[in-house]
Amino acid sequence: MHLPTVILLALATNFMVGLYLYLLYRRKPKDRCFKLWSYSCICFVLGSMLVVLRPYQLPELLSFFLADCLLLLAPVYVLAGLIQFSRFRFTKQRRQYGFMTLALVALLFFVSHPLPGVLSILVALAIAFTFCLCAYLLQKSIITEPTFTRTLQTVFLLHAMVMLIQAALVVMNWQHLNIHGLPESSVYTLISHILLTTLTALLLPWLSFLKLERKLTLKSQRDGLTRLANRSHFFTQLARYWQQHATTPAAFMMIDIDLFKTVNDTYGHAIGDQAISLVAKLLSKQLRSNDIIGRIGGEEYAALLIDIDEATALKVGQRLCQQVAKQLEFIGDLQVNLTISIGVVHVLPFKHDRTRAFKLADEALYASKQAGRNTVTLATYIPSP
Numbered sequence: 001m002h003l004p005t006v007i008l009l010a011l012a013t014n015f016m017v018g019l020y021l022y023l024l025y026r027r028k029p030k031d032r033c034f035k036l037w038s039y040s041c042i043c044f045v046l047g048s049m050l051v052v053l054r055p056y057q058l059p060e061l062l063s064f065f066l067a068d069c070l071l072l073l074a075p076v077y078v079l080a081g082l083i084q085f086s087r088f089r090f091t092k093q094r095r096q097y098g099f100m101t102l103a104l105v106a107l108l109f110f111v112s113h114p115l116p117g118v119l120s121i122l123v124a125l126a127i128a129f130t131f132c133l134c135a136y137l138l139q140k141s142i143i144t145e146p147t148f149t150r151t152l153q154t155v156f157l158l159h160a161m162v163m164l165i166q167a168a169l170v171v172m173n174w175q176h177l178n179i180h181g182l183p184e185s186s187v188y189t190l191i192s193h194i195l196l197t198t199l200t201a202l203l204l205p206w207l208s209f210l211k212l213e214r215k216l217t218l219k220s221q222r223d224g225l226t227r228l229a230n231r232s233h234f235f236t237q238l239a240r241y242w243q244q245h246a247t248t249p250a251a252f253m254m255i256d257i258d259l260f261k262t263v264n265d266t267y268g269h270a271i272g273d274q275a276i277s278l279v280a281k282l283l284s285k286q287l288r289s290n291d292i293i294g295r296i297g298g299e300e301y302a303a304l305l306i307d308i309d310e311a312t313a314l315k316v317g318q319r320l321c322q323q324v325a326k327q328l329e330f331i332g333d334l335q336v337n338l339t340i341s342i343g344v345v346h347v348l349p350f351k352h353d354r355t356r357a358f359k360l361a362d363e364a365l366y367a368s369k370q371a372g373r374n375t376v377t378l379a380t381y382i383p384s385p
Ligand SMILES: Nc1nc2c(ncn2[C@@H]2O[C@H](COP(=O)(O)OP(=O)(O)OP(=O)(O)O)[C@@H](O)[C@H]2O)c(=O)[nH]1
Pocket: 256, 257, 258, 259, 260, 261, 262, 264, 268, 269, 270, 271, 272, 273, 276, 297, 298, 299, 369, 373
């Protein structure tokens, strides 16, 4: 491989990806990670250019100290971008430790810059450590695409390994180092470093697509008013439950706000909307976090209470009615006297059909309405005639 060509191509690619990431950031300034990643690319380009210029008698402070600081800043910016991307919150103290470590490393670089061999070992170790941190952080990030996470993690860990090999090569060939403080045999680690940096730069923009995809998926699954699962996502979750937890008993619940038309007619649609979202909030709060709940119609909700017996399901239903009546008597100063009616059917997924369960719970809900509202009706599962 012709090293100058590899370097030139890598620098051009990094520069263009850096520019692209910066444009992404300018489009959405809230996504600061793209700005940090673009800085990473630019630091790598500038640092590498200074390294390339070493034979041309530049001041050592520029061609060694500054060049290596920039080369280390490249992975540090990748790390900072990942922290931003995953919205990790660090305490002030931890951030101070981070900056102090960086300052200490810069001081070490400064002290050792007249000794290229020592400097190249320090740079390699610092870069390896930073990439290990990047791989660790990815593990904890919000990216839900496992293939992508594993690919990026592999690239980070490979990169860390290459840098460790480079440090080992310098130690082993201490007597025969070139002006960069590297042995001739490190040409392969150098090429790998350049290629892996470029690969990282090329992979980072993918995160923007994954992020957008995640946002759109969430949006398509949620009801805009209440943030509960919408009708189609609720039934998707229900189908998944039927497949994956066939032997766990559950209770299917249909919930409907009583005389909601009157609320709309008396207080207007804005208050009606507020009522719908307050009931949703209360239901979510009252149910367990692993229960499935969704808004499946205007003022109609459905819930699947997981791992529950029939008597408890009835009690939960009664508690929901009591809590709505108690907590939503008023919306602000308006006395709206909200109540809900519930229909519930106890099911065993491996035995019972979910469409039938839905129908039975709906009929039980209708019975609650007939019985005067603000009540729960328990249906027994009977197969379709
Ligand atoms: N404000 C608001 N109203 C809605 C929304 N979706 C449906 N509605 C209204 O909810 C009302 C539902 O009324 P009905 O189904 O007739 O029943 P009800 O008045 O609740 O009476 P019962 O169900 O018999 O207790 C209708 O007036 C719809 O216009 C919404 O998103 N916002």
